[in-house]
Amino acid sequence: MSTLANQRGAAFLREVGRALTALVIALIVALIVIFVTSADPGKAFSTLASAPLSSNRTMGLWIDDVAKLTLTGLAFSLVFQARQFSMGVQGQVYVGGLFAAFVAMSPLGATPFAIPLGMLAGMLAGAVYGFVPGYAKARFGASEIVSSLMLNYIAILVVNYLIRAHLAPAGSGQLMTAKFPDAAIFPAIIPGTRFDLGIAIALVATVIVWFLLYRTNWGLKLRLVGHNPKFAEYAGIRASFVMVSAMTVAGSLGGLLGSVFVQGRAFGNLAQNFDGNLAFEGILIAIVARSRPLAVPFVALAYGYLRQGAQLMGIRTDVPTEMIAVVQAIIILLVASSFSLPGKALFKRLLGQSPASAASAEAAK
Amino acid sequence: MIELLMTVFSATFFVTVIRTTTPLLFATMGGLIADLSGALNVALEGMMLIAALTAVIVSVYAPWYVAVLSGMSAGALLGALMALFHLRFKADIILVGFAVNILAAGGTVFALSQATGGDKGTSINLQSKAIPALDLSLLQAIPGVGPLLKSLLSGHSLLSWLAVLTVIAVWFFLYRTPWGLWLRGVGEYPAAPEAAGIPVNKVRALSLIASGALVGIGGAQLAMFNYVGFTRDMTAGRGFIALGAVLLGARHPVGAMLAALLFGVFEALSIVMPNLFNWIPSELIQTIPFVVTILALVLFSYRAQRARQLRTLSKI
Numbered sequence: 001m002s003t004l005a006n007q008r009g010a011a012f013l014r015e016v017g018r019a020l021t022a023l024v025i026a027l028i029v030a031l032i033v034i035f036v037t038s039a040d041p042g043k044a045f046s047t048l049a050s051a052p053l054s055s056n057r058t059m060g061l062w063i064d065d066v067a068k069l070t071l072t073g074l075a076f077s078l079v080f081q082a083r084q085f086s087m088g089v090q091g092q093v094y095v096g097g098l099f100a101a102f103v104a105m106s107p108l109g110a111t112p113f114a115i116p117l118g119m120l121a122g123m124l125a126g127a128v129y130g131f132v133p134g135y136a137k138a139r140f141g142a143s144e145i146v147s148s149l150m151l152n153y154i155a156i157l158v159v160n161y162l163i164r165a166h167l168a169p170a171g172s173g174q175l176m177t178a179k180f181p182d183a184a185i186f187p188a189i190i191p192g193t194r195f196d197l198g199i200a201i202a203l204v205a206t207v208i209v210w211f212l213l214y215r216t217n218w219g220l221k222l223r224l225v226g227h228n229p230k231f232a233e234y235a236g237i238r239a240s241f242v243m244v245s246a247m248t249v250a251g252s253l254g255g256l257l258g259s260v261f262v263q264g265r266a267f268g269n270l271a272q273n274f275d276g277n278l279a280f281e282g283i284l285i286a287i288v289a290r291s292r293p294l295a296v297p298f299v300a301l302a303y304g305y306l307r308q309g310a311q312l313m314g315i316r317t318d319v320p321t322e323m324i325a326v327v328q329a330i331i332i333l334l335v336a337s338s339f340s341l342p343g344k345a346l347f348k349r350l351l352g353q354s355p356a357s358a359a360s361a362e363a364a365k
Numbered sequence: 366m367i368e369l370l371m372t373v374f375s376a377t378f379f380v381t382v383i384r385t386t387t388p389l390l391f392a393t394m395g396g397l398i399a400d401l402s403g404a405l406n407v408a409l410e411g412m413m414l415i416a417a418l419t420a421v422i423v424s425v426y427a428p429w430y431v432a433v434l435s436g437m438s439a440g441a442l443l444g445a446l447m448a449l450f451h452l453r454f455k456a457d458i459i460l461v462g463f464a465v466n467i468l469a470a471g472g473t474v475f476a477l478s479q480a481t482g483g484d485k486g487t488s489i490n491l492q493s494k495a496i497p498a499l500d501l502s503l504l505q506a507i508p509g510v511g512p513l514l515k516s517l518l519s520g521h522s523l524l525s526w527l528a529v530l531t532v533i534a535v536w537f538f539l540y541r542t543p544w545g546l547w548l549r550g551v552g553e554y555p556a557a558p559e560a561a562g563i564p565v566n567k568v569r570a571l572s573l574i575a576s577g578a579l580v581g582i583g584g585a586q587l588a589m590f591n592y593v594g595f596t597r598d599m600t601a602g603r604g605f606i607a608l609g610a611v612l613l614g615a616r617h618p619v620g621a622m623l624a625a626l627l628f629g630v631f632e633a634l635s636i637v638m639p640n641l642f643n644w645i646p647s648e649l650i651q652t653i654p655f656v657v658t659i660l661a662l663v664l665f666s667y668r669a670q671r672a673r674q675l676r677t678l679s680k681i
Contacts, residue, residue, distance in 0.1 A: 140666040142663045143612055150606075150658050283467070325474075325475065336461065
């Protein structure tokens with residue numbers, strides 16, 4: 001038992017080490033990019049590295065991002081664990097946000113039921129939107145990658161249309177709805193900041209997803225299908241059911257994120273293109289967290305800090321926020337691959353460690 | 366309705382279809398080569414976007430063909446990057462592909478603001494060049510069909526003609542040369558070519574590079590003919606639609622071309638429809654290519670599945 005615990009501990013440390021190494025390499029590249037492009041690189045880099053802590057307001061922005069990144073990271077983790085590459089979180093966020101907004105703008109929006117009902121509506125809409133590519137794959141064999149991406153574009157266009165033509169206050173020419181009633185907007189945990197109910201929802205969702213994946217029959221089947229579909233098939237698991245249900249549950253998480261977006265204090269209304277591409281950043285969170293739900297909030301905490309630092313750098317200095325894309329890509333590439341620092345292999349060879357023993361160590365984990 | 370039919374059966378609509386299909390066709394051929402070698406290239410979108418920006422920026426300082434070549438090289442480089450991480454460092458190809466997409470979505474905006482000194486959305490301040498159209502007015506001299514031929518064939522981008530040649534070349538390469546056989550073998554069942562002494566990883570790496578190069582030409586066409594200049598996210602899902610076209614075309618060059626043409630037709634429709642039906646909101650018209658892609662994919666996958674089932678049944 002203790003050896004097993006040791007092995008798990010060692011694997012955990014190795015993963016953390018890898019993630020940190022990737023982060024350091026990515027930050028070094030970011031530093032180089034900033035030095036090449038900025039007139040005042042020192043200020044730009046210190047903004048990137050420290051601005052989120054500079055005030056209560058920026059801390060709130062950071063935590064708000066962490067909540068959202070956690071939810072999208074969980075949605076991606078769930079489908080990645082089943083080895084489905086459904087990329088539909090963005091679309092689910094939009095339909096989820098739309099239906100949450102419907103609830104908030106209806107007469108129910110002024111009652112105490114507005115928040116739970118809005119979340120429920122968002123989750124249901126997201127679940128339906130996640131179910132579609134899953135069903136298309138299970139029933140017709142249509143690639144879930146392509147269909148989920150197409151559904152993203154459709155959702156964004158339709159929601160943008162509804163906002164422009166129907167939901168925005170008539171004649172205002174605005175590309176957003178009016179503010180929801182106070183009862184429909186998440187209460188702030190720390191007054192005056194964006195530190196609101198969203199982070200609590202994200203943490204509860206994390207525990208629920210962990211429980212579903214590691215403490216239920218369904219989760220075991222899902223992970224089996226993801227690890228070894230052939231074995232799962234021989235064991236009599238209906239892979240298509242697991243596949244569709246995984247995408248549906250992930251869809252409800254995406255929809256929940258939509259409701260957190262529109263009902264959170266950051267917006268409190270439904271605006272065009274509101275997700276700011278955050279939904280896709282869940283891929284990074286899920287990969288770095290190795291699709292482990294309990295690791296997701298921690299990764300979101302670290303990445304959210306970096307993301308918020310980049311936003312503030314874009315506002316306060318001459319380096320655009322989009323620079324962070326370079327860091328994102330490098331982190332994904334490094335963490336997804338079995339890279340090792342060049343010196344390490346050489347070091348091992350010098351010590352006379354054969355590749356076979358390394359392979360068996362690899363197999364042992 | 367009559368107006369729509371009149372528009373669809375006009376020569377100008379045909380020219381529009383060719384224009385919308387060309388970038389898609391290059392991307393589809395790129396996707397096809399990568400897919401056949403066993404590496405699903407989901408980075409078509411990002412490669413196209415980066416190639417488009419590269420071509421636009423280079424075209425400010427150099428002739429158009431240099432710009433097209435540099436767009437192509439940018440795509441090829443990204444293909445090499447994907448090959449490095451997928452084959453050498455054993456990363457999942459889909460994750461590597463999305464890393465490239467993420468890099469492209471933000472990186473192009475960043476690079477553009479560096480190149481223009483502050484513009485974060487469009488290259489409107491850059492004097493970028495266009496790919497010349499091939500003027501075939503001399504066809505008019507043919508008696509009878511001359512004017513029709515001229516209105517159908519004249520005025521296409523040079524790259525549209527290259528696209529047709531590319532389809533033929535890809536078909537010839539895949540089905541009439543030993544290297545094409547290698548490539549298909551590597552994608553179908555890597556153990557067999559491996560045993561025959563074919564360098565599997567090298568074949569895959571080269572296919573990814575070729576895939577990137579083809580997609581890169583598509584990106585150059587998009588930013589130097591379809592639109593002149595770069596705007597953020599200007600590929601607008603074309604790379605993903607091309608991925609759908611690869612699957613829809615039964616992973617065969619001619620099938621993939623027909624699929625790309627189908628999507629090109631619907632994109633052209635979404636361009637001409639706002640003028641005809643101004644009561645349909647433009648956002649909904651823009652969803653047409655995406656809706657058609659899903660429907661076509663589901664329908665085709667269903668038919669392919671049925672065909673497989675029938676084959677298994679007939680064996681019993």
